[in-house]
Amino acid sequence: MIYMDNAATTRMDERVFEAMRPYMLEQFANSAGTYGFASVSSQAVEKARKQVAFVIGAKASEIYFTSGGTESDNWALKGAAKALEGKGKHIIISAIEHHAILHSAQALEREGFEVTVLGVDSDGVVTPEKVESAIRPDTILVSIMAANNEIGTIEPIEAIGAVCKKYGVLFHTDAVQAFGHIPLDVEAMHIDMLSASAHKFHGPKGVGMLYVRRGVKLTPFMDGGAQEKKRRAGTTNVPGIVGMGAAAELAKANLDESMKKMSAVRDHLIARIESEIPHARLNGHRTNRLPGNVNFCFRFIEGEGMLMLLDAAGICASSGSACTSGSLDPSHVLLAIGLPHEIAHGSLRLSLSEATTMQEADEVVDALKGIIPRLRSMSPLYEDFVRNENK
């Protein structure tokens, strides 16, 4: 099997699993316990907090563990909106945010908040100028993702952060795809809140975090016990958090090397597809791009069929076609970069890890060279295209 869906989730690193193991078995204490047995667990959680904070240049005290990226995004938007509604009710997001942000913003809209959804250019970039021109006196929050999950475009977060700072507006970034994959620094980038999820960088599923800059007001999202300094209730997920910490440390230590290695495989895939498969369009920014992301649209065909034939060839990938979204519309990200529906339906995302080899990349391109012509030979759109070409 060739696994090229690392943007969906990654394989847990064995070292991460080994770090977690004792906290699932013998060291099972609730970290809130007052006995010595529990302090081993609470110390492990605090160590993980430092490991995670170090990746983004934050203080350990500014890291709040959650159940994952979706919770972190929900909390950041809804928590900040509730805490700041006395100041204003205007929020700015982009059109290519993850549904955790889009749907949280829509939920806030139903509660009387006003949301400006910024468009992107054809590469999927949100410009700082656009953010600046959308800021109003009643703007309380800007949330722009660090890197897009579908097309891999890395956003100019530092410049957007500077704009927010200039106007005194809170800045949140969904860094679920970026954390542990590209350099991030909450100070240099003027980030007030940042979401991350452990399973996107070889950690366990079901654990994430929200970085909250000291002094930022945020109402709790989960009510209950006094965990996470009374800001996020619920029994501490000790093994998960330990795993996230271990994965964060590994990601940070290997960052330069993994970026270099993945970018090389990525660029090889892009180059081969562009030169060997006709009517293919690269989606996302060509250079400001996640090291592990390849996203193409292949004209005249639909994504699900492509995924099924890839699967039959032992290759796991994903698509932004309607059939994979559960609706009749293709990916909102592909539509936001200006693609017409019929082209957006034919998208393919290949997302790599450090373990992805050049040979695997070659095998995938070779498979696509059989699959795409096969689907095109069945496509009435291709038939019409060829007919017009021959006129």
Place this chain on the structure above:
Amino acid sequence: MYTEKVMDHFMHPRNVGEIEGASGVGTVGNAKCGDIMRIYLDIDENQVVRDAKFKTFGCGAAIATSSMATEMIIGKTVQEALAVTNKAVMDALGGLPPVKVHCSLLAEQAVHAALWDYAQKNNIRIEGLEPPVDDVDELDHEEDEE
């Protein structure tokens, strides 16, 4: 999510292609929704479907329903072909996920559109055949959720 039958018709679709000088050609669906089906019919002088071919832009279910629909109408009279419903195509495939039911409607309508084209060309009337519609999702059909 798909039955073995659906997978079989997707992986090994029957009757893919075009028919030169077809008796009737019907294209339904639109690229916006991600499905377009085109069916070619070769109908003999006794109004029997001698051959049927298809071209489909769409998901696995769309390809499988096109394949199954063409298989089901070959050898049938136009009247019998008209009676092949989306439900019959679905049943023959062992069912479809609820979100894919519209693919079977599309296949049914593609056959109807091709029959309509045949009827127009030959200036005949096929009992019970309605002109093709643009949006199959507007059709009031029994949508079995299997």
